[in-house]
Amino acid sequence: MFGSTTAFSSFSVDDLDAARAFYGDTLGLQAELEGSGEMRMLFLTLAGGARVMVYPKGDQHSPASFTVLNFQVDDIDAAVDALTDKGVTFERYEGFESDAKGVVRDERGPAAIAWFTDPARNVIAVLQR
Known part of the structure; x- marks a missing residue:
């Protein structure tokens, strides 16, 4: 059913700007902020072109247990x-x-x-x- 569908993973953070700096500057990934307001997201591009969406949850964020x-x-x-x-x-x-x-x-x-x-x-x- 989804064999030909583009997919991506995602996870949350409490501070999107801090995440952009860490993933972009510290880890050297392509890290692009897109959107505005509550729909602002960070997209990481990994080697090979895979993308990961990082979304803000502010005070509601809980670190992933994995x-x-x-x-x-x-x-x-x-x-x-x-x-x-x-x-x-x-x-x-x-x-x-x-x-x-x-x-x-x-x-x-x-x-x-x-x-x-x-x-x-x-x-x-x-x-x-």
Whole structure:
């Protein structure tokens, strides 16, 4: 039914301008504000052209209880270092042993993941497979 229909994901934030600065300036994504007033939205364009809609909920926003975006990289240490240099702090979760940088590594192979949050406290991951 939807095999030929364009689809996109979305999530909320409490401050659209802070989200635009974070996703555009800190993460380097194409981050475009569209619309006006209550219909103002932020659209993120990911590599490959996929778009994500970020919408404002103000005081009604609750951070997502799941990872809203996953960025796959070739070198997680370089990505974590670059994000740390931009002021990003990495999360540590109970049950996941992380190194000094906040990276959780799978000792059986090259898989590694690190989590951080956007200004609205939504969880984002950078991972290497």
